[in-house]
Structure formats: C-alpha cells, structure tokens
Amino acid sequence: MRNHPIAAIATPPGSGGVGIIRVSGRNLVGLAELLLAKPPKLRFAHHLYLNDSHGNRLDEVLLIYFKGPASFTGEDVLELHCHGGAFLTQMILNRVIELGRDWGIVQAEAGEFSLRAYLNGKIDLAQAEAIPDLINAQSDAAIKGAARSLQGRFSQRINQLITEITQLRILVESTLDFPEEEIEFLESSKANELLAELLIKLQELVEETRQGKILRDGIQLALVGSPNVGKSSLLNYFVGEERAIVTPVAGTTRDRIQERISLQGMPIHLIDTAGLRTSTDLVERLGIAKTWDAIQDADTIIFMRDLSQAQSFEEGLLAAQVTKRASKKAHIINVFNKLDLLATENHSAHPLHDESAIYISVKTGAGMDRLRKKILEGAGWNSNEAAGIFTARERHLSAIALAKECLLRAQAHGTNGNLALDLFAEELRYAQDALGQITGKLLPDELLGKIFSEFCIGK
Ligand SMILES: Nc1nc2c(ncn2[C@@H]2O[C@H](COP(=O)(O)OP(=O)(O)O)[C@@H](O)[C@H]2O)c(=O)[nH]1
Ligand SMILES: [Mg+2]
Known part of the structure; x- marks a missing residue:
C-alpha cells in the first residue's frame, strides 16, 4: 500500500447539484487547517471559500473532517462538497492536490479508498466487493443483496464455516501423535459425522452463492x-x-x-x-x-x-x-x-x-x-x-468449490482402510485456506490488486 494521502472526485462525472472530493491519509489535520485557516472540528460541516493559487475564488465549499480510525478508510478523511460540475470538481481536486503538496498528496487509483478500508480492517474483502455491487445494482433485489454482503452477512457465513473446520482440525491434529489410536479416535470423536455435516453446510452455501452470483451478474x-x-x-x-x-x-x-x-x-x-x-x-x-x-x-x-x-x-x-x-x-x-x-x-x-x-x-x-x-x-x-440472498461472484463460487473438494478428499482419507489422519487434517487446512480467500484472510497480493483495480476511481 502507498503511504501517501490520496485524493479523488467521489461523485460521478457530469453535472449535478453537489460534487464531492474525498481525501484520505494518515494525518490530514494540517491540510484541514490550511483549508479552513483554523483547526477543524470533528465531523462538522465547515463552510469555506476555496481560491486558486492567484487568489481567484473557485467555489464555496463545505468541508468535513473525519478522524481515523473512525472513517471509511480507517485513516483521516476529508470530504469537500462543492457544486457539481465536471470541470469544477476537477479544478477543485487539482487545487487540493496542489495545497496538499507538502503532505505528498497524490491522485487516488481505482478502488484505492476501498483497498485502504480493507487493509485497515474496516471491512473484509467480500464486503469491499459488495461496494461496487451496491453502486451498480439495477434492481430492488440486487440492492438488497449487495447491502447484505456489505453488512457482512456473507462473510459471517464463511467465517462460521471456517471456525467449524478449525475446530474439527484441532480435534484431529491433537491425536496425530498417537497413531495406534486413529481408528478408535475417529469413531469416538464422531469426526466423520462432523465432516459430513460440514459438507452439507458447504453445499447449502454453494447454492446460495450461486443465487448471489446470478443476482449480481x-x-x-x-x-x-x-x-x-x-x-x-x-x-x-x-x-x-x-x-x-x-x-x-x-x-x-x-x-x-x-x-x-x-x-x-x-x-x-x-x-x-x-x-x-x-x-x-x-x-x-x-x-x-x-x-x-x-x-x-x-x-x-x-x-x-x-x-x-x-x-x-x-x-x-x-x-x-x-x-x-x-x-x-x-x-x-x-x-x-x-x-x-x-x-x-x-x-x-x-x-x-x-x-x-x-x-x-x-x-x-x-x-x-x-x-x-x-x-x-x-x-x-x-x-x-x-429474500435472504447476498451478492456473490464467480471468484467466491470457485473458492467454495475448492473447499468442497478438499473436504471430500478428507472424507476419503477418513473412511478408507488406509486411514491417514495427517492427510485428513491437511485437507481440512486447505479447505480453510480456500474459504479464507473469500474474505481475504489468505489472498495472494496480485489477486488483491486485480480485485480493486476493477473498482472506479474515487471508490
Ligand atoms: N400472428 C402473429 N404474428 C406475430 C407474432 N409475433 C410476431 N409476429 C409478426 O411476425 C412478423 C415478424 O416479427 P419480428 O418480431 O420482426 O420477427 P423477427 O424477424 O424474428 O425479429 C411481424 O410482422 C410480427 O408482427 C405472433 O405471436 N402472432
Ligand atoms: Mg427481428
């Protein structure tokens, strides 16, 4: 992640009553003071006139200062509300970047605000992905589905399953040191039954996620x-x-x-x-x-x-x-x-x-x-x-399918004659990792970059 403060126009291009420029950075109180000529109050709509570098007035602006971590990105955030002209908002953004030169402000890249919110632990990856889903939703059902994902309902389901898989894994791994007791262990601990239950839950999740993908795409x-x-x-x-x-x-x-x-x-x-x-x-x-x-x-x-x-x-x-x-x-x-x-x-x-x-x-x-x-x-x-659906993507479906394959392999290890408890445990861990990719717990960096680059600038 870049350490610079970032700025972008948050409203869509074109004309409207109001346009919003958003800035996010570790410490923006100095910039807010420069704009206001006084210290900012928290979450207060300050009124100011913004001038260009020659002192010519550009617009009348409202400025709101959110102090991190209580902000969308988890960093300090400034919002400048001006009149909503395509050219005007661009000029105001340029002016803000100019004024913020001492703080190293740069133009934000696509999805960078959401990426910061994710990296700062404000939302997980499935929630971050729900933001463009909500913005692009074209029907009542799609809006409600995206809102549910953004609230974290989908992530909760994933996390619940991960917890249950972890519990089973701990149970299995704790007996790995006593190989002669493996068969007895599997029977007495009901590990196979627990695994069968997990597979049923995972299948339910596959169905729901498939619906969620149709709802989105x-x-x-x-x-x-x-x-x-x-x-x-x-x-x-x-x-x-x-x-x-x-x-x-x-x-x-x-x-x-x-x-x-x-x-x-x-x-x-x-x-x-x-x-x-x-x-x-x-x-x-x-x-x-x-x-x-x-x-x-x-x-x-x-x-x-x-x-x-x-x-x-x-x-x-x-x-x-x-x-x-x-x-x-x-x-x-x-x-x-x-x-x-x-x-x-x-x-x-x-x-x-x-x-x-x-x-x-x-x-x-x-x-x-x-x-x-x-x-x-x-x-x-x-x-x-x-009615209860959340929006989901192909990426989520593949991760769940992968987790299912791992659990099925674990099942094979647990039920065949050549019982291999360590392989059983290992497949459980792979399943956990696969599900973890959905919320971003375990995600390769290049994939992360790809996901956020599909967002728009200013999100
Ligand atoms: N009687 C009748 N005519 C139809 C019906 N559906 C389409 N048509 C007529 O069939 C012709 C071709 O229709 P069109 O929709 O342009 O067909 P396309 O070439 O397959 O797109 C038009 O004159 C339509 O009014 C129908 O259900 N009943
Ligand atoms: Mg035709």
Missing part, C-alpha cells in the same frame, strides 16, 4: 431463430416498449440489440439477434456473425420457430448447429410462436409438436407465464430464496 439470454419468427416482437414484449423494429420483412433485425429486464428479481441481459439464414447482404451477414457470437456467450438461448410455417430443412439443421455452438452449460429453450395463427390452440396434433417446447403467441400473450417459468428454472433461480 444476471444471465445472458439470446433470442435466436430464422428471420420473421417473432424474436424482436418477444424482446419488445419483455421490455414493454417498441425497442426493436418489427416488420413482416425477413431480415429486419441486422444488429444485435441488448436490453436489461428483470424476472422475479433475476437480472436478464436480453439479446435480440439477426435471424439466421443464408444471406448475400453484407450488413445482414455481419449481423448473423454477431448472432453466432451471442449464441456462444449466452447462458440461456431461446430458439424460436414459427408455428404457422412448415419447418424448413434449413431450420432443422439450424437447431442442431445452435446446440453445437452453444456453451455446454447453456440452457436451450425451444419456443414455437404465433400460436394465435393456428385454427385451434391445441397444438398436440401439429407437425411441430414437441413435449419439451413452449408454445406462445407474442401477439396475444398466450404461454408467456410458462416461458417465464422455464427461463427462471433453466437459470436455476429460486425466487423464494431471493
């Missing part, structure tokens, strides 16, 4: 199929407005269109694509290439067909190609649209009947509830659990 849902089947109409239906151009002309959608929607709190990045067909039009062909990219990246694919048209040979091939190009983990939903054009809504006698498919009419809204349900199920979203 959402899923990519691509609408694909031949031209004119109703993909753009479905996007508009979900978004609730005329977002994509819909016409009876095949090949209307040429570029990919992306919209964010939310289904029962689950964020969805909905992607409308150019219809897949052989085309000689250059623009359309570029659009179709993007469709294949979208198929590769999607978590869920709606492969849409038109019930009122007989399935062409080309379309049959297309379905197979889509399956091939999609990620192994992707969930593909076969959807037949334009149910309203059938003489009867009973599609079971139709040549395109398929038990696992969903039949809809974007025009009348028929079948939409079933489609929504299918999307949610496919993504593994459990809206009943969403």
